[in-house]
Amino acid sequence: MQRDLHAMSATDYDLVIVGGGITGASTAWDAALRGLKVALLEKDDFAHATTSGSSKLVHGGLRYLVNGELKLVRESLRERRIWENVAPHMVHPLPFVLPTYGWGMKGPIVLGIGLALYDLLSFDRNWLSDDDKKLPGFRRVSKGKALDLMPSLRRENLTGAMIYYDCQMFAPERLCLECIEGAVEQGADAANYAEVTGFETQAAMGRGVRVTGVHVTDRMTGESVTVRGRVIVNAAGPWADKTMAMADETPARRLIRSKGIHIITRDISGANALAVQSAIGGHFFVIPWRGLTIIGTTDTVFEDDPDELGVTAKDITDFLAVVNDGLPGLNLKREDVIHFYAGIRPLVDTTPQEVPGVETGESAKDAEKKDSYNASRAAEVYDHGAEEAIDGLISAIGGKWTTSRHLAEQVVDLALKKLGKSAKCETHCTPVYGGDMARLKTYVVRAQKRHAHLAADVVENLVNFYGSRIDEVLATADERQGERETLLRRLGPENATIGVQVVHAVRREMALHLEDVVFRRTGLGTAGHPGVDVIGQAAELMARELGWDATTLAREIAETTRQFDTIPGAQREAAE
Template sequence: MITDRQAMAEPAWDLLVVGGGINGAGIARDAVGRGLSVLMVEAEDLAQHTSSASTKLIHGGLRYLEYGEFRLVREALIERETLWGMAPHIIWPLRFVLPQMNSPRPAWMVRLGLFLYDHIGGRKRLPATETVNLARSPLGAGLKPGAGKAFIYSDCWVEDSRLVVLNAMDAASRGATVLTRTRLVSARRRGALWEAVLADSTGERTVSARAIVNAAGPWVEDVLQRTQDPAQGGAAQGGQARKRGVRLVKGSHIVVPRLYHGDHAFLLQNPDRRVVFAIPYEREFTLVGTTDEAWQGPPAKATISEAETAYLIETVNRYFSADVGTDDVCWSYAGIRPLYDDHASSASAVTRDYVLDLDTDGGAPLLSVFGGKITTFRKLAEHAMEKLSAHFPMAGPAWTAGAVLPGGDLPGGDFDAFVAELASERPAFPHYLIRRLARAYGSRAEQILEGARVPGDLGRDFGGGLTEAELVYLYRNEWARTAEDVLWRRSKLGLHTLPQAAPLIDAFLAGLHHG
């Protein structure tokens, strides 16, 4: 990685990207690959908020068809197989069972929606929709009696926070500078340049950039406030962008002991016409979500409410035989979606499409990102570069569609064959560990396993197969600095380790930092 001192040596960056979520990381990667000099800053850890709190799906958004979001759904459907090809270790196909029991929608309407879903997005590798009778199918195992007709369709799963990290890693490998735990204090136009003040634990420093991309997610309006010019009575230098608004909507999830056997997921319809996913998670669990609850006040760290927990548990008990209560919730998480404010009447109806707002105000450009979803981050980045193209005529063409992310260069894109090869080379290693490392790091798992003949060669095990060798890799390559970074964003090993592991991991990482 490039050090802070090297980062500040650049006389003027082409692009200062503010925000280390999926959109910021995606734009930084796209821009540096076109030949621009890029500095990306994130006030906390990569993917610390919204981008690690999704339902972890690469999907078109079947329910968005009800709201007429055909452009967004089509773009997202096309992206599914593109992203799968870019990162087959952290993205893989998932079949979804959509029972008609308890459905507020007639079967013909659901089937019509799935017909559109199958045909408007250029599906090539994913299986088409089929109809089954759950009373006679193993897919109905775990559901309450009475489950009859269901539709089975395809989307993809993604390790969301790892997708952010891989984009940041690829950007850095191409020459971008990525600074975590570094916040934008303020920015002022100085003719054709932005002069930006950044701060980290060591203090403040000033950098110059030809353009700023505001990809701060829920904090997009806060960043706009930091571009105000006090000499003009506090008028926002991003004045035109201020006409745009962001609507904050909280989405929460719960994790419970596994509700059913099988690798398929469920899409459950509720009487209020909302849908909830139940998805196999971390081998031993089921992930259930999400909710849509309006967020009041300024953005902050989100937690699930009692009402949201009750809603998700009620949904589980409506469909599954298992009797789930609040004591069965092993973990929960919540995130704030920074949706573009289209003045919809309910949080569920707010558009998931994105708006890119370019403000030049006679000087250096400021591009602000409103809305978006994880599935469309790559296309959003391309559109962002199109918006900025007049200011960077030397930039190269779009390039990311066929470029794999770090670790994604598996032979033939065949993950299972890669795992089998990796396991055959290390017969002394437990298969679950080999598979987990392959899932997290793809071909780069070799860097962690290099030279190790038995698990003990990887150093101390902190639980769940998390070893010193893996922590060293995460520190050196993935900006991991705390146990929380490792246990809940670079992985979900927090579900598989004891609480006392966290301070030991913190101490080990601190030793790497000071060593």
């Protein structure tokens, strides 16, 4: 996967996609599989924002049943199964413990009815070739068993628990990248750090304008180019309305941006996830992940620039209060937080838009209190040509990680219609880049035998991150004479990541900054600071590949380690 904006500016594309998160990545993968010539542009690194800032769940959305969103739940459950099939190394079953209290709305009868409907809507959940991926139906356990599973549960009125199943991603940022790599393998072109700054347009026949391309600034060099396409797809996630505004000063759709933070702590729940209700902060999940526990997420309206997103010390303190209220026996403290991260959910704002001279019925005070928690996670594919006379532009807005593949399918269907072409979607039955294997456990065992010169945990880690492509990664160690021994070493004694992963990320996966490798190619930093020595070794390997001088090397290390600190927020927090 090579980055070449000059070559892209000299190519005519069927589809130019703005945004390298999972929506843009899935759209590129789908379109390329259907034979379209595709370009993908991302202003930062691939999967740098919402895509990597998720709870790492692929789930049906049990709580959406309360809102009566049966169609969204069914769509999500179907897509959950598809992700298990096409990304077997990335998506795995996860049991959830749902405590029951009393005999009312939170009791076993009501929750049992809801979970029975959830299982009914996922009637196809076990249409899978790998038996290890199959999901059992829900079951009820006693109060004693519930406390055995999670001793910190609130005990007052506890009547037991329900256990149901959803799925979890090992590394959402890698799964997104694999969709992009799959698209590139089919002929697509992609570039990160390529910021779209405007649209190229021409007068359309009859009325309005036609978008014919995008103006792009190369954030690595400062150069500007134009990339042209017959259809442009806005898949910019939290920036989607800002991207729309480049074509029309009054965006056709508004977004509610919902900030969600997560904290990572020690293992507190074993193999089971836990769904908890807090009286002071809504529901949250306790999720086992790589031997640690993710707790998340918050859900608050975020009205600042999405580029300014971060986690403040107050964010963590406030969320710990919610967690300790929901799990009073846990008593988590700030020093128990190993790592933290944040993401923004881009939700479609369905409140009436103000029209001059027309009363909408929404007061200014109400407008300030957008509800992100109860806002729908449904997506929308918006054709600007049909409603605004801005032809050639499609926006994909809203949605959730789980349903991103299906959203992309709808986008490509519309794009093909505009292009006067026809081709069936294949992403529901095509393995992602690295997903071509029968049974994951069997593949891991065979890979460990094939690479017996490497430690078993190193090989398992490679399979987790690269799936069936691990031999291609390891082959990078043999590309230059004398590198093999060095590149097959661990970066740290307690770390399963080896040097070749860093070099492969630079040579094959478009990693341009140290944080690209640490957070989105290898996962070195996604579970907390891996240590100064580990980051230093990764930086040295990148420096040799990219020709960094001492100043650049020091800056890259500083900018990466800064990601492990909370952002300054004292003044803003004091004002609130």
